[in-house]
Amino acid sequence: MSAGRYAPSPSGDLHLGNLRTALLSWLAARAEDRQLLLRYEDLDAGRTVQGSAERQRVDLESLSITFDAEVLWQSQRHQIYDDAVAGLRLQGLVYECFCTRREIQEAARAPHAPPGAYPGTCRELSEQERGRRREQRPPALRLRVPDEDRDQSVEDRLLGRVDGVVDDLVLIRNDGTAAYNLAVVVDDHLTGVDQVLRGDDLASSAPRQAYLRQLLYGVPARSAVEYLHVPLVLNTEGKRLAKRDGAVTLAQLQEQGIGPEAVRDLLLDSLGLPQGPLEQALDAFAVEDLPRGPWTFQETALPPR
Ligand code: GLU
Numbered sequence: 001m002s003a004g005r006y007a008p009s010p011s012g013d014l015h016l017g018n019l020r021t022a023l024l025s026w027l028a029a030r031a032e033d034r035q036l037l038l039r040y041e042d043l044d045a046g047r048t049v050q051g052s053a054e055r056q057r058v059d060l061e062s063l064s065i066t067f068d069a070e071v072l073w074q075s076q077r078h079q080i081y082d083d084a085v086a087g088l089r090l091q092g093l094v095y096e097c098f099c100t101r102r103e104i105q106e107a108a109r110a111p112h113a114p115p116g117a118y119p120g121t122c123r124e125l126s127e128q129e130r131g132r133r134r135e136q137r138p139p140a141l142r143l144r145v146p147d148e149d150r151d152q153s154v155e156d157r158l159l160g161r162v163d164g165v166v167d168d169l170v171l172i173r174n175d176g177t178a179a180y181n182l183a184v185v186v187d188d189h190l191t192g193v194d195q196v197l198r199g200d201d202l203a204s205s206a207p208r209q210a211y212l213r214q215l216l217y218g219v220p221a222r223s224a225v226e227y228l229h230v231p232l233v234l235n236t237e238g239k240r241l242a243k244r245d246g247a248v249t250l251a252q253l254q255e256q257g258i259g260p261e262a263v264r265d266l267l268l269d270s271l272g273l274p275q276g277p278l279e280q281a282l283d284a285f286a287v288e289d290l291p292r293g294p295w296t297f298q299e300t301a302l303p304p305r
Contacts, residue, residue, distance in 0.1 A: 001192035003068075004029030005037040006060075007184070009044070010053035013249040016297055017199070017233035017241040019063060020267050024230050025197045026065045026278065027285045035068035037191055041184075042075045043177050059250045062260040063267075064278045072191065074183050081178035084186045084216055085141060085171050093215065094171065096130055096139035097122040117167035118142065140179075141172040143212070152207035156227040157287055159200065164207030181205065185212045188225065200229040201240070228287065231294040233270075241297055248297070262303050270295045 006025040008018060029036040038057070042048045057071070088094050099107075099121050107119040123144065125133070133139070145166050153163045170179040178186075184205075188196065196206070206227050213219055233241040247253050253263055265275035272291060273281040 001035060002033070002194050003035040003037050003192045004195040004197055005039055005188065005191070005193050006065075006067075007039040007041050007187075007198070008056055009041045009047060010049060010056060011044075011047040012049050012052050012243065013251060014056050014059055015233075015241060015243055015245075015248040016263070016267070017248075019059070019065075019250070019263070020233055020270065020295070021197070021199055021230060022060055022065050023063065023264075023267050023278075024228075024271070024290075027273075027282055028197050028228055028287060029195060030282055031285050031287070032195075034195055035192075036066075037069055037072065037193065038067040039072040039187055039191075040074065041180070042073055043180070043183060045075070048075075055251075059260075062250065063264045069191075072187060074178070074187065077183070077187070078176075078178065080190070081172070081182055081186055084182065085178075088143065088171070088215065091215075093144045094141050095123060095144055095168075096125070096134075097142045097168075097170070098125075098130075098133040098137055098139050100137075117165065118169070120168060123168065138174045138176075140170050140174040142168045143171055143215075144168060145211075149211065152211045154206045154210045154225075154227055156203065156206065156229050158228055158230065158290065158292065159203060162203050162206055162227070162229075164204055166208045166211050169208055169212075181209055181212060185209050185216060189213055189217050189219070194224065195226045195228070197228040197230060199232050201232060203227075203229040230290070231292065234294045234296045236296060236298055238296070245297070246299060253302075256302075258302055266301060266303075 004025050006022045026036055040053050085094060104118060107121055145168050150165050152166050153161055156162050169181055171182045173179055213224060235241050235245040241248060247256055250260060250263060268275050268281050273284050
């Protein structure tokens with residue numbers, strides 16, 4: 001099976017930026033006869049808003065963005081993530097890390113490490129030291145990345161080559177939940193995802209995710225997945241669109257008398273595609289023709305009411 005996916009965090013209503021990315025996921029998947037899967041990235045219980053997953057689904061469907069197969073919830077997949085880490089452990093590629101966020105920030109950065117990269121503090125702790133530290137705080141689990149593997153790159157259909165430096169990323173957080181990078185890679189692989197379309201703010205994650213996918217499943221990082229990182233929607237100040245930028249969710253727009261069809265048309269127009277049913281837009285859709293720059297949302301672009 002060949003599939004694309006849309007993977008929102010159920011942390012509130014989707015705004016026009018999220019909806020535009022979802023629409024693109026639908027178009028890009030369908031254009032090449034892929035299925036489209038919906039996955040809720042709800043591992044961060046503190047960010048999950050009760051009922052928002054269902055609202056997101058209803059909003060997507062009201063734009064005719066439909067999905068194949070069963071919806072997947074990351075919060076129900078702990079065992080699957082743990083099994084993946086167990087495999088890496090057997091290869092000696094996992095170590096316990098006791099650092100707090102603050103300690104990581106304060107630690108001297110390794111030369112050439114990208115900002116925020118883990119400096120490797122807990123990499124070589126003795127068994128005795130680990131035992132002592134475990135009594136103070138539960139460990140997170142990190143990936144041991146050999147120095148020669150640090151530089152990775154992927155090919156993106158919109159951005160071209162994306163280079164990245166892979167640090168000893170967290171696999172399992174110290175509260176026992178799978179970290180974002182691990183969950184994404186495991187889920188994408190096990191559900192047959194071979195097209196990853198998402199906002200270009202996540203482009204820098206692609207090299208490390210491709211690397212992890214190769215380690216876990218042996219698929220060559222460069223050829224297993226097609227990446228499409230799409231430009232974000234901006235507000236009139238040139239910043240990434242957010243909920244505080246006025247009427248930006250379907251519910252808010254509806255309150256102003258703007259229904260889902262008008263929103264769909266606005267989004268299609270922003271992509272240079274014909275307005276109307278999605279099937280029609282699909283006929284005109286070509287990845288190569290997509291706008292390469294961000295789209296600025298202006299309320300004046302909305303149809304008169
Ligand atoms: N859950 C992420 C988000 O809502 C998307 C992660 C991904 O597509 O890899 O931004």
